[in-house]
Amino acid sequence: MARVLVLNGPNLNLLGEREPGLYGAVSLAAIEARLAALGAELGLEVRCRQSNHEGVLIDEVHAARQDCAGLVVNAGGLAHSSIALADALRAFAGRICEVHLTNVHAREPFRHHSHLAPVADAVLCGCGPLGYELALRFLAAGATP
Amino acid sequence: MARVLVLNGPNLNLLGEREPGLYGAVSLAAIEARLAALGAELGLEVRCRQSNHEGVLIDEVHAARQDCAGLVVNAGGLAHSSIALADALRAFAGRICEVHLTNVHAREPFRHHSHLAPVADAVLCGCGPLGYELALRFLAAGATP
Amino acid sequence: MARVLVLNGPNLNLLGEREPGLYGAVSLAAIEARLAALGAELGLEVRCRQSNHEGVLIDEVHAARQDCAGLVVNAGGLAHSSIALADALRAFAGRICEVHLTNVHAREPFRHHSHLAPVADAVLCGCGPLGYELALRFLAAGATP
Amino acid sequence: MARVLVLNGPNLNLLGEREPGLYGAVSLAAIEARLAALGAELGLEVRCRQSNHEGVLIDEVHAARQDCAGLVVNAGGLAHSSIALADALRAFAGRICEVHLTNVHAREPFRHHSHLAPVADAVLCGCGPLGYELALRFLAAGATP
Amino acid sequence: MARVLVLNGPNLNLLGEREPGLYGAVSLAAIEARLAALGAELGLEVRCRQSNHEGVLIDEVHAARQDCAGLVVNAGGLAHSSIALADALRAFAGRICEVHLTNVHAREPFRHHSHLAPVADAVLCGCGPLGYELALRFLAAGATP
Amino acid sequence: MARVLVLNGPNLNLLGEREPGLYGAVSLAAIEARLAALGAELGLEVRCRQSNHEGVLIDEVHAARQDCAGLVVNAGGLAHSSIALADALRAFAGRICEVHLTNVHAREPFRHHSHLAPVADAVLCGCGPLGYELALRFLAAGATP
């Protein structure tokens, strides 16, 4: 059974509390539980990590190089500023799906560009918590095109 | 049973023939057949339209205002240039999911910006033909967040 | 009696229905009726055309080269993207007045620039449906300055 | 009977003398006389002011807050540089119509942007002296849309 | 005998009538006749098409994928705005030569960039109607370098 | 018999040796021989010069003011940086055709702009060595349009 890392970055620990009108009312724990269940259904073991520290996120990506076949990443604000995290993802051999809860293209201009996007295989934004589930389905489906 | 319009723009009639290494080897007809099947499973009636003419696409969006609850749109190159199509989507009351077969963020700079993206609710790119299916799932799942 | 073409572009067929708070509650048919009446008063025969197709609009401008002395044009979203339509207007010998229902300068940046504006003799924006009537008056008044 | 301020900025006192091929051969006094007459016809009392001093123009706008229901403004070169005048207009509660004698969009790039335009309700350019009259008609017609 | 498509876009049906000082006094029909003759001389069958509709032009390119070995394209104003037409050309396997009647580099800045140019094999501008003939010669000469 | 200067700039002396996949396998001497022959056929005397020195190229253009009726110029990298050479061409009364062996629009962005292009009458790029021959034909054909 393939393993997948679901990596959440800064402020996503506040999901369900922070601006629920924008980010939804579901907590990260609840989302992670759903992903575990869906993963099981799709034949994927799901490892979930969240950190507000860029360095920890990079360490997690490095660790995933050893034992994960795919990676779902929502780096929060770091998506728009962290070349270092993007470089870590470049060193990851498996498939990568970037997720944003909100439709970043309908928000402030500084959210329109993600350093991670050109490194990822797919990018999903605006689907809310469902986005993580769609990302799992994408990883489960295998190579594109 | 809710109806959904799946709208494909210029050059997508060539799917399966054109640069299969980039866009995949599946024809548009095959994709549309899969969407009909998945729609049935999700309780959605799927209407598929493709045109190389911007005006026809706008007319289709106008028609969908009467009888569709959601819209999946892959406008091809028009995504990056057509304000008129984006304005037509602004006049559509239901949910909208933009789809790109390829990860546009890993391609030429002129593909990084879509006039449709800020009008859509969600944007999925880089999932290949599977992207249309994930879009249907998004529409079926109801409102965000 | 001089003839004038009033040309409306994409999405303007939705006038009265689409975002009435922004574009007004009057239908295009009602506006065109008013223009016919005002035209008669000013000694102008008014021909009205609307299309969502850039090519049709260009064809209409070409036709007007034969039998119209003036042109009122609201190209909707094409104003901001269509060099081809602007080139068609460059080939029109009579006076041209561009109209926008809303004050485009108070909206999104991509609406601030019109490819048609430098080709037109006058540009009126933000007057709502009344703008078309003022445009007729401008055409009826003859040359500037 | 509602009162309207027609405010002209720097260099407009030279109308009729300065580059008549560009700005027309009619003097400002003659234009103001026409506006008084048309205003009477439309039920508007027209107060005309011109100054080459930004500060005086701002003072006039402040005064108009007390006793005018509408404002026509052609700020000349200040339109492109004066945020202070735009801020004064922001503090005016009535309707505002910006006028330019020439089609600024067909001239030098620095004339394409007006700080006043996003504060105004409507913007008319390229109609020559007639533009002031169309502006009065716009103010007389009441709210948009 | 190889077949070549000569594709003309918006406003080129006006050749000979529109601004002859800029675009020349020869009609499109006359140019096409010359091209047929030169083609015969060079061993090329020349198919000529003109449309003011972007969609029709794309359809023509798609059709040419079946039976043409080369393509001469003058897309008029669409050269500067149509990513969709450029994408259609990307799907064409034969050689492509873009032609502009005028030297676009000596005109307005928005004419300096063509979306088609990086897709074409060669670009000829400023040669007037002769440019089409030179383009035929280029296609007849075979591969570069 | 009219005389024409064919002027080649920096690095074009390496033709045939340097990156033949990009610039072709034909030497400059061979190209110049072909041009002499074609010139004879077209009634043009062809003078060929090459230098890696901007100053020498300018001197050659000055000399051509005395005895040449036309000029073909491929300035290599200087096309993108030399205003001084462009000014020299401005002082040349005859017709000028700029040539690039490769399609510069499909290469690095700094090659997209040529200081010489707006001074030239025509610009041909991407035709390989054949481009020089087409340029001769253009000069032989007389004035545009």
Add this chain to the structure above:
Amino acid sequence: MARVLVLNGPNLNLLGEREPGLYGAVSLAAIEARLAALGAELGLEVRCRQSNHEGVLIDEVHAARQDCAGLVVNAGGLAHSSIALADALRAFAGRICEVHLTNVHAREPFRHHSHLAPVADAVLCGCGPLGYELALRFLAAGATP
């Protein structure tokens, strides 16, 4: 006892009346009274001036060169456009504190840059009327760092 000039620019005479939700409900006179009182407490004599005329503001700065040890300036919209006022401040030897009532960084982009800011010693924005009091405290506290 040191003297300090508190200089307010265009539209600040409207404080308390204009958009109180944005600028507060306190009049300029009331603010100036508070500043006189606080000045006395801090050992500063406070001279207050307001004008809508850039020239008058410059004259006031020139006068303050003779008899003031510090300067508090809120130039309103002129902060973003007046190089002349900034140059006047450059000629003032004492300490300068720029004040904005609102947080200009959370407003329109043209308010993000102040020509006065690089000339001032300190810049306070978003504190409302309290900002003037904090500025007095800064001037009273002497040199930085």
Add this chain to the structure above:
Amino acid sequence: MARVLVLNGPNLNLLGEREPGLYGAVSLAAIEARLAALGAELGLEVRCRQSNHEGVLIDEVHAARQDCAGLVVNAGGLAHSSIALADALRAFAGRICEVHLTNVHAREPFRHHSHLAPVADAVLCGCGPLGYELALRFLAAGATP
């Protein structure tokens, strides 16, 4: 008694040692002691934290959501690059005052823009260590305007 977090970012632990001509000779500990004293006077309990780690600063902001009514933040170089920290501040309900010791507008261009500024209520720069005290006074004074 309300609690306030005073949060200092990278390199501010060096205060008093690093470039004293620029940042002053007072240590961070001395500043924090003064703030505690002033806080007591103003009825505020002051909690001081410093870290060179972006992640720790975000964690501190998250913690302050539970028990602080206001926040003073000097994020050092992170002010100009950390969208993640700005997002953390967006999730803080109380009032926020950004402080810079130096006048960033008189320094390198990359210091002119702060990602935190549009999230803060007020921004104070160039006041040296006194700036923290003024920030406390701002927080103590309650809501603006």
Add this chain to the structure above:
Amino acid sequence: MARVLVLNGPNLNLLGEREPGLYGAVSLAAIEARLAALGAELGLEVRCRQSNHEGVLIDEVHAARQDCAGLVVNAGGLAHSSIALADALRAFAGRICEVHLTNVHAREPFRHHSHLAPVADAVLCGCGPLGYELALRFLAAGATP
């Protein structure tokens, strides 16, 4: 005897006092005395005006239209921001020479562009007070080239 207006803008009344290392130690009165003397020598009557008010400067240019054959202008900071003053100069029929005491191209970027420069016939910068004298010589010498 021809009359010439020497017009000085904001802050130039401080010449000799303000930053003498940058602007020189000579007062404006002394400069004007020298210009009167030199003017007499060159057969020019020199009228000198200085104001810190843009409106007054514009009024002076308007007055000069009646009785001056040439104009020397140093608009101080207004050179970089006042389109209105530039427009006034456009309405002046005689020759215009812009003067800057310092070499503006060696100073801050916002001083590199002058709105007046493209309207002037000549621009002299960096000559210190001597620049005014050279400007008089230029006006006395008659038309260029």
Add this chain to the structure above:
Amino acid sequence: MARVLVLNGPNLNLLGEREPGLYGAVSLAAIEARLAALGAELGLEVRCRQSNHEGVLIDEVHAARQDCAGLVVNAGGLAHSSIALADALRAFAGRICEVHLTNVHAREPFRHHSHLAPVADAVLCGCGPLGYELALRFLAAGATP
């Protein structure tokens, strides 16, 4: 014997494993061993540190202020985004040499600018692991020029 800190940032722990075609096949440990040996030869004690955490890197620079005379830094992706790390280096009194393994100027545009470069004394890029050794030699050689 002088001490030197060799500081490596995010992802450099993967040296030898990650994209060896780009970054080389030598591990960081092997490089550090070589540097220790070369340092001994040059009379330098070499302390090596690597971290994926910006905060840790800043802490290391702070520590080096106490006991190191020179600093070699390869900050990986942080070079392009971390103003905070650059500020830490500004507070370091000794000589600094920035190293990049690859020639960043031949890679993506976002790698062309380093926030550290203007703070460093020297910058070496594209030398692969040898670059660290050249950097040691530079530090050993003493002051420039």
Add this chain to the structure above:
Amino acid sequence: MARVLVLNGPNLNLLGEREPGLYGAVSLAAIEARLAALGAELGLEVRCRQSNHEGVLIDEVHAARQDCAGLVVNAGGLAHSSIALADALRAFAGRICEVHLTNVHAREPFRHHSHLAPVADAVLCGCGPLGYELALRFLAAGATP
């Protein structure tokens, strides 16, 4: 008697022949003769050099370091592109006056910026051949301010 170098760059050997409406009808030899005469009057020995070769111009500046006290330079098109010539001027200890015959600020945008201008002490443009004489007067007058 001090010596001054008057250095003219590319295409200035054509003065009097090239576009006399723009550059005047006086030859360079005639100008140089005038300068010798005026120099004698002012106590300056004038050495004149012209070259179309950037390298020769640099060599001349190097030579002038040995025996010239001042330098007048009109580098033609090289002013806008040659950093190498500007660097040569940086190594010249005497005073430098840049001259342009035409008012470059009223011409194409690429002529608005000169690499030499920030290195020069003064810049004179638009005075035609008289500009060289004014430049000599500036050099003769000694130091600014």
Add this chain to the structure above:
Amino acid sequence: MARVLVLNGPNLNLLGEREPGLYGAVSLAAIEARLAALGAELGLEVRCRQSNHEGVLIDEVHAARQDCAGLVVNAGGLAHSSIALADALRAFAGRICEVHLTNVHAREPFRHHSHLAPVADAVLCGCGPLGYELALRFLAAGATP
């Protein structure tokens, strides 16, 4: 024994004389002597050339294609403007190391970009004359990585 060309461009003949505080007090001859000695030590024959003429530098690179295995280039100001020299280097098959004496990233913005850098294998800046020696060591060390 492999041969290496050390190529110096404009103004580097002044080394030791020009701004020694910036470029050092060592003459180019002394540097070249050192390089010959180090080359001998490393098994490299070093050929040194300097010219202020771009064309000569290009000729030298062409010659080096015949008999040199590596190239050290410091093109002075041409690094920032000469695409022609960069193209010459593109035609050189051996390894290339660009050198700048100063840290160009800490100087004027126009020195931050080098046209040669993306063509070189390595770039060393800020090491003073030692940089040439490090460059020799790089070339002697063989291929990267």
